[in-house]
Amino acid sequence: MNIKEKVIRPNSEVGSGRVKQYLLPGGKKITQITTFCPDIIGPGPTNLYVIEDKRLILVDTGIPTHLAKKIFYYWRRQYMPPEVKALPDNYSEMELVSGLEAAGYSLDDIEVLIITHGHVDHYLVGTTIVKKNQVKVSAHVLDTERICNPWALSKNVLLGRPRYAAMGMPIPTYSAQEFHGRIDMESDRLALRVDYPISVDGPLSLGGVESDDITVRHFPGHSPGSISLIIGSGEDKVLICGDTLLYPITPHPDDLVAYLRTLDDFEQLEGVAISLPAHGKNIRDLHGRIRFLKSHHRSRLEFTYRACREPKSPWEIASMPRYFDVFVDPKKFNPMAGNEAFIHMDLLVMAEGLYRSKIDGMVHYFRNTREKFDDVYARVLDIIDNRESTVL
Ligand SMILES: [Fe+2]
Numbered sequence: 467m468n469i470k471e472k473v474i475r476p477n478s479e480v481g482s483g484r485v486k487q488y489l490l491p492g493g494k495k496i497t498q499i500t501t502f503c504p505d506i507i508g509p510g511p512t513n514l515y516v517i518e519d520k521r522l523i524l525v526d527t528g529i530p531t532h533l534a535k536k537i538f539y540y541w542r543r544q545y546m547p548p549e550v551k552a553l554p555d556n557y558s559e560m561e562l563v564s565g566l567e568a569a570g571y572s573l574d575d576i577e578v579l580i581i582t583h584g585h586v587d588h589y590l591v592g593t594t595i596v597k598k599n600q601v602k603v604s605a606h607v608l609d610t611e612r613i614c615n616p617w618a619l620s621k622n623v624l625l626g627r628p629r630y631a632a633m634g635m636p637i638p639t640y641s642a643q644e645f646h647g648r649i650d651m652e653s654d655r656l657a658l659r660v661d662y663p664i665s666v667d668g669p670l671s672l673g674g675v676e677s678d679d680i681t682v683r684h685f686p687g688h689s690p691g692s693i694s695l696i697i698g699s700g701e702d703k704v705l706i707c708g709d710t711l712l713y714p715i716t717p718h719p720d721d722l723v724a725y726l727r728t729l730d731d732f733e734q735l736e737g738v739a740i741s742l743p744a745h746g747k748n749i750r751d752l753h754g755r756i757r758f759l760k761s762h763h764r765s766r767l768e769f770t771y772r773a774c775r776e777p778k779s780p781w782e783i784a785s786m787p788r789y790f791d792v793f794v795d796p797k798k799f800n801p802m803a804g805n806e807a808f809i810h811m812d813l814l815v816m817a818e819g820l821y822r823s824k825i826d827g828m829v830h831y832f833r834n835t836r837e838k839f840d841d842v843y844a845r846v847l848d849i850i851d852n853r854e855s856t857v858l
Pocket residue numbers: 583585688709
């Protein structure tokens with residue numbers, strides 16, 4: 467690999483704040499700045515990227531620290547360690563600003579902000595940056611529903627509640643109004659206007675100005691509008707992949723069929739020397755990671771299929787020992803874990819391996835035959851391979 471790497475600043479004791487630079491052949495520089503977001507109960511610190519292009523680009527913003535506390539600890543009724551409690555409200559933003567300075571930039575130098583996808587840990591510091599600096603914002607149109615909608619968080623809570631209850635989850639006892647009061651009153655300050663919408667793959671085009679060596683690709687499945695950026699050429703390409711590929715944690719798909727198709731598409735990429743994800747560590751072996759993620763979802767489907775010998779709700783599956791590496795407490799609210807079980811069960815229903823029924827106001831999934839998992843999985847692969855299937 468001809469990409470040079472240099473750590474400019476190490477992480478602090480809360481596990482974020484690191485600044486690292488990547489120098490591509492030809493002189494292009496990418497700076498990785500890691501900002502606070504909780505791990506174990508969250509995805510871990512968010513990696514932001516600064517790319518020197520015709521204009522200076524910032525990829526993702528992280529999450530304001532006070533909102534990370536509310537969303538990850540308060541919403542899920544989780545214990546907050548004192549060192550997290552002590553962090554100031556704008557801690558992650560300060561990490562971004564000081565990280566830029568450590569790398570020789572200032573916030574004023576940023577001209578364009580690209581959002582990899584519309585999850586809260588990626589765009590919620592955006593309005594602060596835009597207000598201070600008048601930067602232009604770019605994101606895929608399919609995630610503007612979250613990024614641009616002041617009430618996206620509130621809407622998800624309202625829509626999620628009956629859905630989580632149907633999955634068998636112990637949903638929080640506080641009212642939607644209380645949640646709204648505690649978290650979402652700031653929504654109108656957090657929604658972004660997207661100036662440069664992305665809707666097609668190809669050279670990155672920002673307001674009609676085309677980049678020389680950045681390609682944008684739509685890779686849905688983690689969210690409807692997840693994008694990746696491919697920078698450079700030949701055998702020294704850098705892939706900035708948002709949450710679509712992560713290491714060592716595995717990304718949570720919101721649409722498993724789309725996600726498994728995206729993994730197939732990633733497999734077609736050649737010459738990627740290093741993949742830079744939005745959380746965790748860099749990926750040196752892209753194809754190895756894709757093989758792992760495919761086998762991981764196959765194992766999860768098999769686990770689910772076997773467990774549904776007796777009818778099971780998604781939450782019963784999610785909180786079974788060994789379903790996740792980290793124990794999911796069946797009494798605590800963890801929407802991500804419940805949804806992960808649900809999407810695997812849903813794909814098994816599509817493949818006619820599992821069937822669904824409603825018992826006591828909850829959905830349960832069960833097997834109707836003693837068919838071998840391999841035969842069910844062959845039909846799963848047919849669904850993934852057959853992209854001609856109609857949306858109707
Ligand atoms: Fe995400």
